[in-house]
Amino acid sequence: MEQTNKSPLDDIQRQIFDRIAKNDVNGFKQLITQLKERVDFVDDDGMTPLQHACCKGSKEIVQILLDMGADIHFNKHGADYTPLHFAALSGNTEVCRLILDAGINPNSLNSVSRTASQMAAFVGNHSCVETINNYVPRKSLEYYTQPQGQQKEPLISPAQLDAFHQFVIEINLHPVRIALNLQQLGLLRNLQGLKKALEYMCEKEMKKTTDVNELMAFKFHYLRWIVSELMRCEEQCKAQRKEKPSEGDAGKHDFVELFIKRVLKENKLGQLDYVEFILRECVREFPFRECTIFRQVVSQLTAKDPQPALLVFRNAINGHRGFADESTYCSSCGNEKPDKKCSKCKQVKYCDRECQRLHWFMHKKTCARPTSNVSASTSASATKESIDTSELQEELSKLATA
Numbered sequence: 001m002e003q004t005n006k007s008p009l010d011d012i013q014r015q016i017f018d019r020i021a022k023n024d025v026n027g028f029k030q031l032i033t034q035l036k037e038r039v040d041f042v043d044d045d046g047m048t049p050l051q052h053a054c055c056k057g058s059k060e061i062v063q064i065l066l067d068m069g070a071d072i073h074f075n076k077h078g079a080d081y082t083p084l085h086f087a088a089l090s091g092n093t094e095v096c097r098l099i100l101d102a103g104i105n106p107n108s109l110n111s112v113s114r115t116a117s118q119m120a121a122f123v124g125n126h127s128c129v130e131t132i133n134n135y136v137p138r139k140s141l142e143y144y145t146q147p148q149g150q151q152k153e154p155l156i157s158p159a160q161l162d163a164f165h166q167f168v169i170e171i172n173l174h175p176v177r178i179a180l181n182l183q184q185l186g187l188l189r190n191l192q193g194l195k196k197a198l199e200y201m202c203e204k205e206m207k208k209t210t211d212v213n214e215l216m217a218f219k220f221h222y223l224r225w226i227v228s229e230l231m232r233c234e235e236q237c238k239a240q241r242k243e244k245p246s247e248g249d250a251g252k253h254d255f256v257e258l259f260i261k262r263v264l265k266e267n268k269l270g271q272l273d274y275v276e277f278i279l280r281e282c283v284r285e286f287p288f289r290e291c292t293i294f295r296q297v298v299s300q301l302t303a304k305d306p307q308p309a310l311l312v313f314r315n316a317i318n319g320h321r322g323f324a325d326e327s328t329y330c331s332s333c334g335n336e337k338p339d340k341k342c343s344k345c346k347q348v349k350y351c352d353r354e355c356q357r358l359h360w361f362m363h364k365k366t367c368a369r370p371t372s373n374v375s376a377s378t379s380a381s382a383t384k385e386s387i388d389t390s391e392l393q394e395e396l397s398k399l400a401t402a
């Protein structure tokens with residue numbers, strides 16, 4: 001017999017490992033219903049189905065196993081990899097998220113003293129590094145959804161906890177992404193509470209007695225800064241509406257639009273003056289001047305020929321990506337690997353029509369003017385991937401009057 005001192009795998013268990021190895025989700029679903037015992041059994045190498053599924057980066061299978069009560073702390077293979085180590089190596093950020101949400105400790109070390117995030121960095125899975133390093137347990141945010149001290153109302157309503165969590169763990173630090181996230185998550189109505197909560201979070205992080213995470217403290221401060229900038233835009237829009245009450249409530253969230261336009265407005269050298277200004281102001285207002293991240297950011301911003309402040313922030317919080325970074329980014333919100341592009345010039349990429357619309361007031365100045373030839377060939381080759389700009393013109397003419 002091949003196995004002597006371990007209980008031999010039964011046929012179903014063996015097939016389950018086989019389905020996971022082949023990433024056969026349907027086959028796996030069928031088999032798993034026939035399983036009589038717990039899902040934490042191991043193969044000849046001491047690995048569980050959950051660990052294998054994390055290795056494979058199979059989100060669906062990982063989710064099923066977690067739903068079935070798979071133990072994230074189960075460890076029989078000897079190298080002390082947590083499921084997060086395997087997920088980090090797989091390069092799948094969603095699997096990393098599932099394991100983080102399940103409550104894994106991201107600081108757990110494997111047998112060669114590496115965290116999951118360090119393993120991900122080692123193999124160049126930068127999105128996984130960022131996902132893990134930006135993670136904040138949902139539970140730690142519950143504090144802000146309960147009234148504290150003299151408060152009658154909590155800073156964040158309990159119904160907004162999930163949205164608040166999503167907002168805080170976002171890895172893209174572009175001001176446009178932050179504004180769009182607030183809008184999409186329904187958090188715009190409570191900017192005041194959000195701002196206060198982020199302020200406390202920054203303070204709380206820096207005043208911890210152990211494991212202070214300066215990077216997160218700085219990130220919370222930065223998010224708070226963007227939120228207060230949005231509030232300033234909101235005030236300005238309100239003041240304008242008072243002057244012209246005839247326009248009524250048309251476009252209640254026009255302050256988001258105002259903010260985004262300011263952010264994306266390039267000067268003649270293609271630089272983002274407003275972003276540069278608010279980020280530098282943000283650094284000046286950071287209350288913890290002794291910490292490494294503050295000194296690092298200041299020295300970079302005051303260097304001769306400094307990099308754009310947004311890049312300095314991104315590198316400070318999320319780490320340098322090194323020379324291997326050939327990813328493309330959305331020209332509007334900075335999201336990685338957008339899959340749409342301007343149909344006319346094909347030079348700029350966007351996440352979706354909304355991102356393109358928001359950027360058009362700048363991009364129209366440089367977007368290639370089609371000659372009759374080019375326009376014929378582009379419309380012929382127009383794929384699902386590209387976004388037509390002619391409709392956009394129409395939308396924008398409506399918008400220009402706002």
Ligand SMILES: [Zn+2]
Pocket residue numbers: 330331332333334335338350351352355
């Ligand atoms: Zn975008």
Ligand SMILES: [Zn+2]
Pocket residue numbers: 342343344345346347348363366367368
């Ligand atoms: Zn274009």
